[in-house]
Amino acid sequence: MDLIVVKFGGTSVGDGSRIKKAAQSVVNEYMKGSQVVVVVSAVNKTTDELIGLSNDAIGTGLTDKQKAEIMAMGELTSARLFSATIESLGVKSEFIDPYNKLWPIITDSNSLEAKIDLNTSNKKTEGIKQLVNQGVIPVICGFLGKGPSGEITTLGRGGSDITAFLMGHCLDANEVVIVTDVDGVMSTDPNKIEDAELLDTISVEELRDLATHGAQVLHPHALKYKDPLISAKIINFANEDLSSKGTRIVGPFEGEMLKCVTLYKDPISLIAIVGEAMLKKVGLMAKLTTALADDGINIFGMSAGQNSITVFVNKVDSNKAYLLLHQLVIDTDVLSSLSLGRDTAMITFVSPDIIETPGIISDITEPLRKNNINILEITSSQTAVVLFVDWEDGEKAHKLITEVLE
Known part of the structure; x- marks a missing residue:
């Protein structure tokens, strides 16, 4: 028998008729023979309204603990409504909130950005499993947790999605379904380009990057909890x-x-190209990358400034790349000269927390400074920081940066 965890977002339960339709879809799936666990958000805009009310009434005197308790009222209400609606359709249901002895999500004491205790939470899901095996549909409050003293905590933005993916993992579900107000992930914002198409599939990495850059489908933090086997x-x-x-x-x-x-196994060569107002030259980057691509040379990275562009290639390709790019310099008015740098080591630091951790760059680079290791170039994305140091410093730099994780 398949077990499905389904999460309904705020717009999906935006009014009474939507709650009834959502509950009916759960009952329909249940009647097909599936086991279903529901995670529900607060009714659309309820949390923002509760925050606004408390700010107007109390202002800065509101403690984090009080704020968490007030914010929780949206999920406490919607879980009760949803569970009662399922029962009105003839199927047994039970709402599960942090006051319930079966509550599965245990956190630290941080009221508004609580961290989940995965081991304890995993053990706590046994009660939910028993409920499901009895033919009951549990309706779990999204976004909420329970702290060490039994206090209500909140998981921050994307908290209901976190709840759904976490429950999927802990319950060993077959599928997690996120129900929202869009058909899925589009090729771009359909409000901006009418020809946007629905994607059949998207990787976790791609979706995280989209979400980090503003796509509203899922909060990027929630994707860390997506079980790769589900x-x-x-x-x-x-x-x-x-x-x-x-x-x-x-x-x-x-x-x-x-x-x-990770320390890349081969030396990397840096080729620096300089010129006048290079960033204003339309198509310059395309010419540069095409020149190398046409000869089968892979680019490991690029960095650009107003008057310079640095290209990173494998050392074995460096001389060929150097000659090709020199010809581009000769043929392009805005380019003046180029140089082939010494051998460098490429070290990649990967973490899902980079975008959400202030100071993480300094945490990585400070040990290198203390050990007199010069950073020749550094680039970063939402989930990775890439550093280039002298080749002879590569092993030591790799060891020092690895210690940051410990």
Whole structure:
């Protein structure tokens, strides 16, 4: 018998009729023979309204503990409503909130950005499993946790998605379904480009990067909890059918629940190209990359400034790349000269927390400074920091950066 964890976002339970349709879709899936666990968000905009009310009434005197308790009222209410609606359709249901002895999500004492105790939470899901095996549909409050003293905590933005993926993992579910107000993940914002197309699949890495850059489908933090062995998809509540196609989320997040530091095995060469107002030259980057691509030379990275561009290539390709780019310099008015740098080591630091951790760059670079290791270039993305140091410093730098993880 398949076990499905389905999460309904705020717009999916935005009013009474939507709650009834959502509950009916759960009952329909249950009647097909599936076991279903529901995670529900607060009714659309309820949390923001509660925060606004408390700010107007109390202002800065509101403590984090009080704020968490007030914010929780949205989920406490929607879980009760949803569970009662399921029962009105003839199926047994029980709402599970942090006051319930079966509550599964245990956190630290941080009221507003609580960290989940994964081991304890995993053990606590036994009660939910028993409920499901009895033919009951549990409706769990999204976004909320329980601290060490039994106090209500909140998981921050994307908290309900975190709850859904975490429950999927702990319950060893077959599938996690995220029900929202869009058909799935589109090729771009359909409000900006009418020809945007629905994607059949998207990788966890791709979705995280999209979400980090502003796409509103899922909060990037929630994807760290997506179990690579469990199927997941995003569907539109308007379909009223949990078996709707939507967009399937595939693969694990490469940095999921772990961080790593790698030293590339071969030396990397840096080729620096200088010129006048290079960033204003339309198509310059395209010419540069095409010149190397046409000869089968891989680019490991690029960095650009107003008057310079640095290209990183494998040392074995450096002389060929140097000659090709020199010809580009000769043929392009805005370019003046180029130089081939010494051998460098490329060290990649991967972590799902980079985008959400202030000071993480300094944490990585400070040990190198203390050991007189010069950083020749540094680039970063939402989930990785790449550093280039002198080749002879590579092993030592790799060891020092690895210690940051310990």
